[in-house]
Structure formats: structure tokens, C-alpha cells
Amino acid sequence: MNEDNRISKKVLSGIIDSVLQTDGEKRLEQLEKITDFVKIWGVKSIPDTQFNSIKDAIHNRDNRWINMINGALDEYNPNVMKTTLMNFGYNAFVKGTKKVRRNREKYHCNIPWLILFDPTSACNMHCDGCWAGTYGNYFNLSPDDMDKIVT
Numbered sequence: 001m002n003e004d005n006r007i008s009k010k011v012l013s014g015i016i017d018s019v020l021q022t023d024g025e026k027r028l029e030q031l032e033k034i035t036d037f038v039k040i041w042g043v044k045s046i047p048d049t050q051f052n053s054i055k056d057a058i059h060n061r062d063n064r065w066i067n068m069i070n071g072a073l074d075e076y077n078p079n080v081m082k083t084t085l086m087n088f089g090y091n092a093f094v095k096g097t098k099k100v101r102r103n104r105e106k107y108h109c110n111i112p113w114l115i116l117f118d119p120t121s122a123c124n125m126h127c128d129g130c131w132a133g134t135y136g137n138y139f140n141l142s143p144d145d146m147d148k149i150v151t
Contacts, residue, residue, distance in 0.1 A: 008041040009090055016085050020078045027073070031058050031066075034089070041094055119146055 015037060019030040032055055039051050057063040073081060092113060100113045121139040123130075141149070 004041075005095065008037075008094060009086075011041070012037055012090050012094070013082075013086065016082050016089075019085075020073065020081060023070075023074070027070070028058050031069070038089070038094060115150060117141070117146070117149060 012034070015030060015033050019027055019034065022030055035051055035054050035058070039046070039048075057066055060066065097113050100111050103111050118139075119141045
């Protein structure tokens with residue numbers, strides 16, 4: 001890992017720790033810091049208008065995404081949240097997007113920055129809005145099939 005990556009990962013980790021240790025207005029300030037971090041260290045092709053929209057959403061008490069984020073930060077284990085934020089925020093978005101763009105040019109094809117698939121439909125939780133438990137226990141991917149999809 002080069003020095004810039006090491007520094008940016010450490011900075012983001014510290015900001016995430018601050019988010020996880022606060023609530024209310026302080027948390028919103030920390031979420032805004034994450035936005036600033038991504039703007040500085042992240043993908044340079046994202047226009048300022050999108051960053052401004054994110055900052056506006058952070059301070060909009062009716063914004064469903066911020067409410068969802070705050071709910072998760074309040075309810076889930078802080079270690080799980082930090083790992084998730086580091087994986088999606090740093091590994092996938094800050095670091096991964098740059099790699100995806102380089103590989104798109106190198107291989108002349110579209111490479112997604114995220115692959116989402118359901119290894120099984122055998123779920124009995126019946127969460128609102130989720131399709132996983134709707135299909136019964138019939139559709140399952142083997143580890144070999146999952147490896148083929150990703151490869």
C-alpha cells in the first residue's frame with residue numbers, strides 16, 4: 001500500500017470512529033467530514049454539485065437516506081458498522097473506483113465497482129421490501145457458481 005493510501009485509510013478510519021462515538025448535530029458534522037474526505041481523497045470526476053447535494057441531505061431531517069444511516073449507526077454493532085463503512089467507503093469507493101476506471105481503459109469493457117447477488121433464496125426473515133424469502137428454498141448458488149460469477 002503506498003503512502004497516500006495508508007494516510008487516507010487512517011484518516012477515514014479516524015473520522016468513522018468519530019461518527020460512531022457521536023449522535024445528533026455532532027454526528028452530522030462528522031458525516032459532513034466524511035463527504036469532504038471523499039471529495040479530497042476520492043474520485044475526482046464527481047462534480048461539486050453532487051457533494052453539495054450530499055451535504056444538503058445530511059442536514060435535512062426528512063431525508064430518508066440520512067435517517068436510514070442514523071438508524072443503522074444507532075442500532076448496529078459499532079465494529080460491524082466500521083467494517084462496512086471502511087469496505088464500502090474506502091475499499092470500494094475511494095480506492096476501488098480508481099482501480100475500476102483504470103481497468104475499464106485497460107480492458108476496454110465495463111467493469112462494475114460492486115457486484116451484488118443472492119447466494120440463496122432460503123431466508124425466513126420476511127423483511128419489508130425484500131424479495132429473498134418470497135421464492136422459497138429452491139434457488140441456491142454453490143460456492144463454485146459464486147466463484148464463476150465473480151471471476
